[in-house]
Amino acid sequence: MSSSLYRLGRLMASLRWKVVGAWVALLVIVGGLAVGLGGTFSTDIEIPGTEGQRGIDTLAHRFPEMGGTSGQVVLRAQDGTTVDDHQDEIDALMDEIAEIDGVAAAPSPFDEVSPGTRNDDDTALIAQFQMDGQTGEFPAESVDEITELVDGADTAALDASIGGQVLQSAEIPFGAGEVIGVIVALIILAIVFRSLVPAIIPIVTAVVGVGVSMMALVALSAGLEIPSVTTALGAMLGLAVGIDYALFILSRHRDQLSHGDDVHESIGTSLATSGSAVIFAGMTVIVALVGLFITGIPFLTVMGVAAAATVALSVIVALTMLPAIMGILGERLRPRRTRRLMAENGGALPAADPQARPRRSLGRTWVRLVTKVPALTILVVIVGVGALAIPIKDLELALPDLGTEPTGTAARDTYDLVAEEFGPGYNGPLLVTADIINSTDPLGVVDELESDIASLDHVKEVQLATPNQGADMAVVAVIPEGGPTEQSTKDLVLALRGSAESWEEDLSISDVTVTGSTAVGIDVTDKLSDALLPFALFVVGLSLILLALVFRSVWVPLKASVGYLFSVLAAFGATSMVFEYGWFNGPLFVDVNGPVVSFMPIMVMGVLFGLAMDYEVFLVSRMREEFVHTGDARGAIERGFTANAPVVTAAALIMVAVFAGFVTSGWFMLQPIAVALAVGVLVDAFVVRMTFVPAVLALLGRHAWWLPGWLSRALPTVDVEGEGLAAVLEHRRWTEAHGRHSLRLEETVAPLLGEPGTLGPLTGSVVPGTLLVVRAPDDAARETFLALCAGRLTPRSGVLAVHDRLAPDDLGAIQARSHWIGTGARVSRRLAEIGGHGLGTSVIVIEQIEDLAHAATGDDMLVERLDALLAKGATLVVGSRSAVPIDAERHLASTLRDPRRLLALSVQRSTAPALEGARA
Structure with missing residues (x-):
């Protein structure tokens, strides 16, 4: 991995302006999609399969009047009057609310069939209204219109406030705190780098990554149900890890520049070392977040996947856009002191004084202290x-309700007003539903069910008990003594559910469920805890x-x-x-x-x-x-x-x-x-x-x-510190000294295929455009060598380089560049299928030379095709079962345009063979 990251870093630095332009273009495109699609986020937290959610779904189908999003208008009379003195004003307000698009029902709270809730002295009244469906199913501006009407009805004689589920907003309240957090991060970076220019880079890359991911989430929300908290969580994580990952890579780059390294070389090296660790670190975060699917909770899985995608994007930005920016800034990222010293010494740093004492370090002092005892x-x-x-x-857990909204908001003020005037239970009513289709006396059954529920502990009152229009389902609205998140309310839910079986037997009803937003919240909390x-x-x-x-x-x-x-x-x-x-x-x-x-x-x-x-x-x-x-x-x-x-x-x-x-x-x-x-x-x-x-x-x-x-043998090797980079740099130096080669082996030892023992050590090299005949009567030795050339086998030790790719780190790249023609294959057709693109870095392995010779006798153009492949830099490795030249090998030597391209190599298990230049 380190060698691939090294090349990636150098590539990104060379394509610096194109890479940065591509990220900016992506940000603009995704932002345009987000604006154009106009998605909305969900405020509902659902867990399919729980009793509370099942009850909500049943209500939506069988009792739709109680299944949509509910709202409240809390009215409080002033100056010693009662709410009855303001009946005309209140009825007029509810009539106007009922006319708004998206409102399913807004009955008068003075209606005898569905009266509103009054306080003890008749000075306050709760009027209910119901929207069509859940948030997002009715026009978003409908709530604004209702709010304007309620605000208009608020007078000196009559206070009017809006509350309820309709005020649960999907908007994320980003503010100055987030900006201050980023500014503090910038200050820390400036202190670390002792310069403002490099300090800005991690902020820029993190913002780009978060921007793309957030805009993508907004666009996806047009077709998927995404919880509103997802964007805030993703932005928080994306900024944090995006800045940190860029910091790790950039600090390595700056450290290398301070030692006089070349800019492009340092970019590749920093990505190969710190970049490897960034990938591993990012993978751990991603796996942990995606692992939230273990909970079996859909909304949490969506949050985890979205946050994991944001982290993944932050890693990609750090590996692509960051090295591109480092390439653009070039020498400006080198510390000034180092630049000055290099300028004074002809572009190179002077040798360090071996007698100089190391600088005192707070880190060294601390680690000595904590490891002393x-x-x-x-x-x-x-x-x-x-x-x-x-x-x-x-520590107690619950889903947040309107009582957790910031003080001063309409939702919180109305919530507190309801608790003050009517009791905390009115902010979290419970709904008990029952299937009464088998009952011959629906009203009587509902009355008995109401009586039984009212006798339970922690019940303040039964607000409503009625069958639906089809008289096949009963709904009882229960007001608990405590608020939605209090323990007494949780105990009441348990008591109601514990009594369900006896009610079903005694009243000849079925499917008794306890639901409502409060019960759903309790179910969600229980499942999350489990x-x-x-x-x-x-x-x-x-x-x-x-x-x-x-x-x-x-x-x-x-x-x-x-x-x-x-x-x-x-x-x-x-x-x-x-x-x-x-x-x-x-x-x-x-x-x-x-x-x-x-x-x-x-x-x-x-x-x-x-x-x-x-x-x-x-x-x-x-x-x-x-x-x-x-x-x-x-x-x-x-x-x-x-x-x-x-x-x-x-x-x-x-x-x-x-x-x-x-x-x-x-x-x-x-x-x-x-x-x-x-x-x-x-x-x-x-x-x-x-x-x-x-x-x-x-x-x-x-x-x-x-x-x-x-265990060491069972575990695969993971290079997170860029240890493989040393081999890449060594091969580059070797190539500079010896020229470009398509195959290089240096003390290479590999396990034999299908048999005990090893092949090697092997030492030698082959230039591009060579046809190498591998002679070995030993099938295992020959097949092992061919497999090494094709990247199908990992060497145990030594150096194996195929062009600029080294095993074992680049086995995938070696395999991608190799073509394997097995025994009995139609060699002519296979060679004809090999395209001209990338031939200079290709290795073509033909398992048996007899197949090549047989194809040559039946295809007059085959030798010309071989010459063309070799001329374009392709390397052919051909296996021969003989230890000496055979007729097929001699035929190749005599018909190739340049016979010097043919080399022969004898391989065996025990000796270190050398390449032979002799031709048959």
Whole structure:
């Protein structure tokens, strides 16, 4: 992968203006689609299969008058009057509301059939109206018209306020906080780079990535149901990871430029090293977010996939647009001091003074402190995180309602007014439905059901009990004593559902369900809570596997997973402090305390997993690299930490700044997630990765990098530090010294195909435009060599290069450039099918020379076709079962236009063969 990224970086730098132009064009096109399609986001959170959702769906079909989006007009008389004194004004208002497009019903609250709800002294009244269907199914401007009518009816003698589900908006309240978060990120970047120009680059690339993904979501919302919180979550993650990923690559580039590297070479190298780690880090976030499908909750799956797509786009931007911008800016990104020194020394940096003492580093001081007595450091971390996690016991979950809207909004003010005048239960009524089609006395059954429900604990009153027009379904509207998110309301839902079976037997009814928005919210919360443990096991298990792949260790993944759990506990504990205890509510613009949004834990666990693995990879991979090179376990910790800690510190602070900016939005749906992520990142970076991790590694010493042999052989090799880049650069130097070759082997050893043993070591090279005959009576040896040339076999050791591609990293590219003509194939037709494009980098393998000779006798043009292929730079490798030249080989040598293009090579299992220049 590193070699491919190296080439990608150089390519993007060479096509710099075209690449940047393509991204800008894509942003404009997707933005145009978003505006043209005019999609809308959903405010409904549904979970198919739950009792509450099933009841809502049934109401929509069998009792449509109660199935749409509801609204309230709360009217309060002033100056000692009662609402009856204002009946004419109120009836006129409801008549006007009923005329608005999209309103299904707006009955008079003085109607005897469906009277409005009054308070005890008749000074306040709730009038209900019903819209056609859910949000998005009726005209969006209808709510604005209703609001204008209600505002017009608000007089000195009669207060009028609008509330209810119709005020649940899909608009995302972005504001100054998000902008401030980005500005803080810019300041941090300017401090890290000590220059403003490179500091702006990560902001630009992150904004482009987020812009494209957000516009795409808006366009897709025209045909798909996408929750409104998805865009805010995607924007928050996209900005955070987009800035961080660009920072990791750009900081590597600047560091290399400060050492005098060539600009284009540095761009390729930075992508091959830090870019590899960025891909792995992005993949962990993506897999964790896509893994939300484990919950079986559609809206959460959509959110996860959308957020994962945003992260994926951020990775792509970092690998394409970022190197293009680095190429455009060129030398301007080189630190000024380095530029001055290079100018004073003829374009090269002077040699470093070997006697100079290394600069004092805060990172070095810190890592020495935390590893001095590692057991004590570990104990302090455990106690500290444990104390921070204690408030988790009081953390409650629920879906947000209008009571979580910011203070001062119409929805929140009306919600508070209803709770004050009528009781909190009127903000979250429950609906009990029952199939009464088998009843001979529908009204009597409804009366009995109403009586039984009214006798239950925590019931304030039964507001409505009626059959539908077809008299086959009963609906009972129940007002709980507590609000929608209170425990007493949850207990009432359980009691109602627990009584359903007895009511069905005693009243000869069926399919009793408890539904309504409050019941649906309780169902969603319960299902999310049930999904938390399976998802946690998935995430922790995934981290163990991924980190075992990267670090080739058993203890490092275990330590990383434990550290991740520490970060999660700290994040949840801090969230409970803010939203349950009310700490720091003012500075964080939190308007309400109580249960947090029910999908906060599972979403935070997924996102924080990816971010925690980012820091783990960037810090510990450098430590592993130092240990592999030196074997000094303690020294590797210090050197690796000192090298990468400054960048990780900046990345974490940027993450915290971006997440904190979203906290101040005042949107309760997002605030707990933003707080948890900000605290989680802060704890993970500074407490876990920079304190706990070095201490554990120091305590384990060399054992930290232990991996059983059988497991090492079973795990594939993952190069996240760009170790394969060294081979690419070595091959480039070899090519500069020896010229371009289509095949190069250097002490290459490969396992024999189908038999025990090995082939090699092999050393030699072939120039493009060569026909190489591979002589070997040993079928396994011959087939193994042919497979190596075609990229069908991975060498165990040594160098195998096919043109500029090296195995094993570029086996896919080698295979894509090779053509395999097996035994018995129609050689003439196969060669005729090979096009002229890319022949200069192609390798054509013909398994048996006899097939080639046989084809030549029946096709007079075959030799001319071979000459044409060789002249265009194609390399042909042909297998021969003989150890000496045979007639077919002699025929080729005599008929080729340039017989010098034919070479012969004898291969065997035990000796190191050399290429022969002799012709038959």
